[in-house]
Amino acid sequence: MKTWTLRLTWLSMILGAVRFAASEAVAQTDPRKPAAIEAQDVPVVPPEMLERLAQYQNVRGAAFRGWAPDGTGILINTRFGNSSQLHRVYTPGGRREQITFSEEPVTGRFLPQSASGSILLLKDRGGNENDQIYLFDRQQYTTALLTDGTSRNRLGAMDPNGNRFLFSSNRRNGRDGDLYLCDLGQPNGTKLLMQVENQTWHAHDWSPDGKQVLISRYVSINETYPAVLDIDSGARTDLPVPPDLASDEKAAFGTMAFSADGKSIFLTSDAGNEFRRLAKLDRSTHSYQWLTTDLEWDVNELAVNRVTSELALTVNEDGATRLFLLAQGNLTRRELQVPLGVISGVDFSADGKRIGFTLARPDAPPDAYSILLETGELTRWTFSEVGGLDPESFVTPTRIRYRTFDGRMIPAYYFQPRLKPEQTRTGQGGTEPRFPVYISIHGGPEAQYQPFFSPNIQYYLNELGIAVICPNVRGSSGYGKTYLKLDNAEKREDSVKDIGALLDWIEQQPELDASRIAVAGGSYGGYMTLASLTHFGDRIKAGIDVVGIANFVTFLEKTAGYRVDLRRAEYGDERLPEMKAFFERISPLNHADKIRSALLVVHGRNDPRVPFYEAEQIASKVRANDRTVWTVYADNEGHGFAKKDNADYVRAVEALFLKANLIP
DSSP: HHHHHHHHHHHHHHHHHHHHHHHHHHHHHHHTSSSEEEESSOOOOHHHHHHHHHHHHTTOEEEEEEEESSSSSSEEEEOSSOOOOEEEEEEEOEEEOOEEEEEEEEOEOOTOOOOEEEOOEEEEEEEEOOOOOEEETTTTEEEOOOSSSSOOOEEEETTTSSSSSEEOOOOTTTTEEEEEEETTTTTEEEEEEOOSSOOOOEEEEEEETTSSEEEEEEETTEEEEEEEETTOOEEEEEEOEEEEEESTOOOOOOEEEEOOTEEEEEEEEEETTTSSSEEEEEEOOOOOESSSSTSSSSEEEEEEEETTTTTTEEEETTTTTEEEEEETTTTOEEEEEOOEEEEEEEEEOTTTSSEEEEEEETEEEEEEEETTTTTTTTEOOOOOTTTOOOOOGGOOOOOEEEEEETSEEEEEEEEEEOOOGEEEEETTTTEEEEEEEEEEOOOOOOOOOOOOOOOHHHHHHTTSOOEEEEETTTSSSSSSSHHHHHGGGGGHHHHHHHHHHHHHHHOTTTEEEEEEEEEETTTTTHHHHHHHHHHHHHHOOOEESSSSOOOOOHHHHSSSSSTTTHHHHHHHTTTHHHHHHHHHHHOOGGGGGGOOOOEEEEETOSSSOOHHHHHHHHHHHHHHHTOOOEEEEEEOOOOOOOOOHHHHHHHEEEHHHHHHHHHH
16 A cells, blocks of 8 residues: 555656646747746647737727826827836827836826926836835936835825825835825925824815815725815814715715815715715805716716816716716706717816816727817827727627526626637527637626726637626626625625526527636636636636635735725625634635636736735645646736736737637
């Protein structure tokens, strides 16, 4: 017995060594794999796939970052190298002048009223999310570090009248986000303005007289506390509670801004309602006036025109954005016409005549746009490249709803590929199409899938002939706070049941092949992917887990200190015995033996949100069960892959993985 055990042990070691050597050989001979990536059990991506993928991977997008203070154009984020950098655009359709040149992604904003167009920059290192704030002086062409170089910093409200801004930082203890004031006009101009304990605050807007700032304390997506902070004294005054709010009810507050005269505050809240409505709070009477009671959707963004006192707001209607303009006096509302898509970054120009924003359409990459308020004329500032692909080939989704286990209707977006001859099979009535299916689950968990352009999805549709479905399972935002809370605490796996109901819906569609389904997701979507594989392993061929949670207990124990209380507010406190027992019961890691599907695990080693340990433990455990597992890990990435060479390789591996498991 001992002899056979010894032989089996040596055989296991030899096979393991061969498997490791093979995976290393694959990694070393694949010309597409960047040096910072470690890949195991991943085959070499065929050259013909790489060649076609390259066009999709070279699709570019642009994000609007604000108007130049002197009116000479806009600031955008776009990529021409390995990471997204800041560029100036002086005229609509004009050249994009690159102004930052870093290996790491950089974003930022113009400094208000800066004659030279100086910019505040934000940049982390290797995806660790410890953003540092820099001042880029466009006149002297110098860059100065304004923060400590190591802590996590979030840029907040900027004084529109001068060189001051607020930011939050965990420099004091690595956990709490204290509020700091930075005055660029003063030597050593950074000072602690508000110290907090086990709280997270954000600065939204500066009052017109420069004396106060609107701030809010974020507890969870369902609970926020707004306040006004006095700059000179540091005193905080909580905003009055809306009369619609019951004494035992929590409310969420979103974007906030002072009116142009400073006498009122505009804010969004779900107090006394399912959705986040827009309200005007009179600062002298403390009375609320609700302004969007007729819109049964969330108001997401708002911006105040300091010149005309008008107010711009965006409304999230089933994932798509509507844009409105309100007159300050009589508050009459008119809709500004924009193409179907998702709008973000709304901002008025310094002269008050235009509004700029990013528009992400389902059939085109995101680009920077503006609207002339007097006429409503829409102007496109950037024309992002689509890799030489035919824009007419891009598929747009349709909105669907399917019934789940408790009778609720789950919203989703469904992309159907154009039929190709090789994707047919013989049925009882002759030859009929059957498309394999890719289910993409968003993260958050309180996020929402919205219909924006994805080159990866377009590749799956047009090159692999795979249908794509993006569900907004219970717990998603955008559909009211009741829906948002349906997956909280002990109801966590009800959202997984919504994926089971989607599998049922797929079986009922004559054009879809229920025997060839893959599920994928990132972050919390990674947990949903792994949970789906443990619950429906016999119905799913493959799963892609990107920076996902495998065990809620280890996730909460190891996530960054500044995040742990926020995550406990959403998921539950693992320090409580009953909650820990629940987490252990639902965590996919503890049910890895039920995973029969092929698995691809992708993770960055610097991830501060979902620690890299989550990837290591689930991949190791599933491999130990002799299941197919591919792993792709990056040394210079965090919670997602921001560098183009890394992202290109991962997208190629994902495409190969789907083809290997879904295409006969």
